[in-house]
Amino acid sequence: MEKVCVIGAGSTKYGKLADSITDIALQASVDAIESAGIEPKEIQAGYISNVFGIADKQVHLGPVIMSDLGIPEVPSLSIESACGSGSISFREAFANVAAGFYDVVLATGVEKVTHTGTEWTTTYFSYCSDFFYEGGAGASFPGLFASMARAYLAEYKATEEDLAMVAVKNHDNGMLNPKAHLRKKITVDDVLKSAVVASPLKLYDCCPFSDGASSVILCSEKFAKAHSKNYIQVIGSGRGGSPAALQGRQHITEIPSTKIASQAAYKMAGITPKDIDFAEVHDCFTIAELVDSEDLGFFEKGKAVQGVREGRTRLNGDIPINPSGGLKSKGHPIGATGIGQVAEVFDQLTGKAGERTVKDAQIGLTHNFGATGASCAVHIFKSV
Amino acid sequence: MLSKEEFINYTKEGKILARKCTRCGHLHLVTTYFCQNCGNKGFENTVIDGKGTIVTYTIITVPPEGFEKYVPYAWVVMKVDNSELSISGFMGGIKSPADLPLGTKAKIVDHDERGIVIEKQ
Numbered sequence: 001m002e003k004v005c006v007i008g009a010g011s012t013k014y015g016k017l018a019d020s021i022t023d024i025a026l027q028a029s030v031d032a033i034e035s036a037g038i039e040p041k042e043i044q045a046g047y048i049s050n051v052f053g054i055a056d057k058q059v060h061l062g063p064v065i066m067s068d069l070g071i072p073e074v075p076s077l078s079i080e081s082a083c084g085s086g087s088i089s090f091r092e093a094f095a096n097v098a099a100g101f102y103d104v105v106l107a108t109g110v111e112k113v114t115h116t117g118t119e120w121t122t123t124y125f126s127y128c129s130d131f132f133y134e135g136g137a138g139a140s141f142p143g144l145f146a147s148m149a150r151a152y153l154a155e156y157k158a159t160e161e162d163l164a165m166v167a168v169k170n171h172d173n174g175m176l177n178p179k180a181h182l183r184k185k186i187t188v189d190d191v192l193k194s195a196v197v198a199s200p201l202k203l204y205d206c207c208p209f210s211d212g213a214s215s216v217i218l219c220s221e222k223f224a225k226a227h228s229k230n231y232i233q234v235i236g237s238g239r240g241g242s243p244a245a246l247q248g249r250q251h252i253t254e255i256p257s258t259k260i261a262s263q264a265a266y267k268m269a270g271i272t273p274k275d276i277d278f279a280e281v282h283d284c285f286t287i288a289e290l291v292d293s294e295d296l297g298f299f300e301k302g303k304a305v306q307g308v309r310e311g312r313t314r315l316n317g318d319i320p321i322n323p324s325g326g327l328k329s330k331g332h333p334i335g336a337t338g339i340g341q342v343a344e345v346f347d348q349l350t351g352k353a354g355e356r357t358v359k360d361a362q363i364g365l366t367h368n369f370g371a372t373g374a375s376c377a378v379h380i381f382k383s384v
Numbered sequence: 385m386l387s388k389e390e391f392i393n394y395t396k397e398g399k400i401l402a403r404k405c406t407r408c409g410h411l412h413l414v415t416t417y418f419c420q421n422c423g424n425k426g427f428e429n430t431v432i433d434g435k436g437t438i439v440t441y442t443i444i445t446v447p448p449e450g451f452e453k454y455v456p457y458a459w460v461v462m463k464v465d466n467s468e469l470s471i472s473g474f475m476g477g478i479k480s481p482a483d484l485p486l487g488t489k490a491k492i493v494d495h496d497e498r499g500i501v502i503e504k505q
Contacts, residue, residue, distance in 0.1 A: 118446070119448075119449060122446060122447070122448050122449075123448040123449040123450075126448040132388065132415075132499070133471070133472050133473070133499070133500065134459075134472060135448060136499040137459060137472065137473045137474040137498060137499025137500055138444055138447060138448065138451040138454065138457060138459050138474045138498060138499065139442070139444070139448075139459040139472070140444060140446060140447065140448050142442075142446070143442040143444050143459050144442075144459075146442035147440045147441055147442045147459065147461060148440070150440045150441060150442065150481075150486070151439065151440035151486075154440075154486055195445075196443075196445050197445060197446045198442045198443065198444050198445065198446065199442055199443040199445070199480075199481065200442075200481075201442075243420075245472065246461060246472065247461055247469075247470040247471055247472045248413075248470075252439065252440055252461065
């Protein structure tokens with residue numbers, strides 16, 4: 001297997017964007033290409049992740065993006081795996097370079113939904129669930145995670161204040177990220193007093209619906225060494241699955257796909273959770289960050305709450321989680337999120353993260369899943 | 385071939401049409417084609433009483449399309465009595481957590497535009 005590196009990354013701002021889905025996908029792609037210092041003609045394949053292109057009247061995005069990058073002859077794959085589309089697309093890009101099929105590939109994720117309004121997004125996002133049992137019985141996505149939250153709070157004697165602390169921490173980090181959607185300092189009280197969306201989750205427990213695009217350039221180690229001095233290496237990659245519906249899981253407070261994917265990634269990297277210097281995890285809702293950080297092995301089951309209370313996951317803690325602000329504050333353009341996490345790790349490990357830089361970090365992890373974790377990908381990166 | 389229609393007809397009678405693996409006995413909801421425990425394709429139909437215990441739930445205040453008129457309502461996960469199966473569905477008339485302590489006994493009563501409908505026993 002070839003060693004795979006990331007030599008460039010770019011992102012638009014996340015938030016409510018005026019430009020079209022193809023425009024923002026191209027803006028991020030061009031940023032990534034320029035950041036890598038390569039020519040588009042050096043790209044041999046494109047991996048384009050998106051979920052609701054239909055909302056902006058453009059599906060089959062791959063060929064459109066490749067054409068507008070001036071390389072219409074280059075093959076592309078348009079990928080949908082709900083909110084995990086980005087990382088799962090990244091995995092396909094990684095696997096193809098690792099297998100030696102390509103030397104240089106582009107992975108771009110994009111989403112453009114805010115113009116559709118809350119009802120459209122709530123309804124269409126619910127189609128990502130196991131619809132017969134979940135969306136079709138009135139469960140919104142906040143509702144599904146709220147059900148995990150109620151079970152978690154009861155099982156581990158945690159409180160809604162604990163959940164709120166996750167949101168406060170991620171907003172603090174997002175304040176330091178110029179591209180974040182919600183750059184606003186909040187307090188535990190603000191979270192607790194925000195409107196209930198799906199009890200026990202309130203508005204500030206939920207990530208926003210965002211527009212945005214992120215893009216990265218992956219390549220073989222040989223190509224990276226010849227073309228770049230400032231790049232990162234992918235040292236671990238894992239995928240996993242879970243029963244699509246929450247009802248099919250043995251423990252509702254765990255996400256099996258996260259455990260499977262992360263164990264595979266740690267094994268490939270030859271490291272343990274203790275070796276990770278920081279992580280970008282899938283905090284679509286505050287409860288998800290607690291569950292994720294346990295399933296990823298940073299805390300024992302039920303102990304992530306204690307970690308948050310003690311500030312261990314803050315930017316200056318011993319295991320900083322979501323230095324970018326996470327989905328909660330940075331925003332969640334669902335097709336772009338997994339790629340945006342890789343872009344954040346690239347920035348962190350190549351000295352481009354500014355005020356939110358995690359001190360002395362050398363190894364970063366990304367964790368991104370689709371729906372309630374039915375599909376998942378975990379990647380581990382090392383500075384070179 | 386399996387169909388959701390057959391499964392739905394049983395829910396209207398308060399029953400769950402489950403599939404029992406003929407090799408290992410593992411129980412699945414009707415939509416499974418291969419045993420999740422042993423991979424076997426042979427099943428026999430088993431009809432289970434749609435009664436159980438609420439293990440978790442949410443109360444929805446911002447609903448997806450079609451559920452506006454039911455707000456607030458609960459979406460619940462119910463562990464089915466005397467089996468390893470859980471099943472989820474819609475429960476009307478729930479306004480606050482005080483209305484539905486975890487562990488409440490419940491039952492499937494119907495399937496309609498709200499999906500599987502579950503009520504307190």
